[in-house]
Amino acid sequence: EPEVTQTPSHQVTQMGQEVILRCVPISNHLYFYWYRQILGQKVEFLVSFYNNEISEKSEIFDDQFSVERPDGSNFTLKIRSTKLEDSAMYFCASSESLAGGYEQYFGPGTRLTVT
Amino acid sequence: RKEVEQDPGPFNVPEGATVAFNCTYSNSASQSFFWYRQDCRKEPKLLMSVYSSGNEDGRFTAQLNRASQYISLLIRDSKLSDSATYLCVVLLNDMRFGAGTRLTVKP
Numbered sequence: 001e002p003e004v005t006q007t008p009s010h011q012v013t014q015m016g017q018e019v020i021l022r023c024v025p026i027s028n029h030l031y032f033y034w035y036r037q038i039l040g041q042k043v044e045f046l047v048s049f050y051n052n053e054i055s056e057k058s059e060i061f062d063d064q065f066s067v068e069r070p071d072g073s074n075f076t077l078k079i080r081s082t083k084l085e086d087s088a089m090y091f092c093a094s095s096e097s098l099a100g101g102y103e104q105y106f107g108p109g110t111r112l113t114v115t
Numbered sequence: 116r117k118e119v120e121q122d123p124g125p126f127n128v129p130e131g132a133t134v135a136f137n138c139t140y141s142n143s144a145s146q147s148f149f150w151y152r153q154d155c156r157k158e159p160k161l162l163m164s165v166y167s168s169g170n171e172d173g174r175f176t177a178q179l180n181r182a183s184q185y186i187s188l189l190i191r192d193s194k195l196s197d198s199a200t201y202l203c204v205v206l207l208n209d210m211r212f213g214a215g216t217r218l219t220v221k222p
Contacts, residue, residue: 045211109157
């Protein structure tokens with residue numbers, strides 16, 4: 001069964017450093033997403049991406065964040081100048097379509113710890 | 116009012132019990148509805164989409180009432196492996212997650 005993969009599984013970084021979280025979406029999917037989940041809290045939408053551009057972004061997704069699809073398979077989330085409050089689980093997801101009824105499938109997540 | 120609100124839980128039930136989860140959403144323009152389950156420190160996994168006519172997948176039945184902006188999930192004959200947090204998810208322009216309801220099924 002095809003699945004979304006993410007690397008690394010755990011990233012520890014110092015405050016102020018840049019991190020890049022990587023995702024390989026399911027191969028025939030066209031829409032890609034990043035979410036975060038702070039420990040003990042709900043899953044929060046960050047950004048959706050289609051056709052090499054951002055479709056939607058939340059208020060969390062400020063200038064500190066950027067996304068890129070550098071090649072035909074990878075989808076990355078870059079966080080510039082990390083803050084302590086960026087510590088969370090970051091999930092990548094993909095779907096065939098953005099239209100109603102098309103489910104999103106999540107990767108296993110990257111746990112980001114900012115010290 | 117929260118965008119997606121779920122039963123606070125936790126629900127602790129014996130094996131074989133029937134358990135129901137409720138969810139309400141605030142935006143009537145919401146387009147699609149889902150139930151996901153999430154095990155501790157794991158990713159959300161799609162359990163089922165929710166359709167206006169109601170739908171069933173084995174022991175799981177989901178219902179949607181657009182007029183009341185209410186979604187439900189019924190689990191029959193619960194198994195130990197059903198223990199997880201159940202997330203109600205609503206699609207507007209993006210996916211809005213409820214805080215989840217924790218279920219523990221005990222032997």
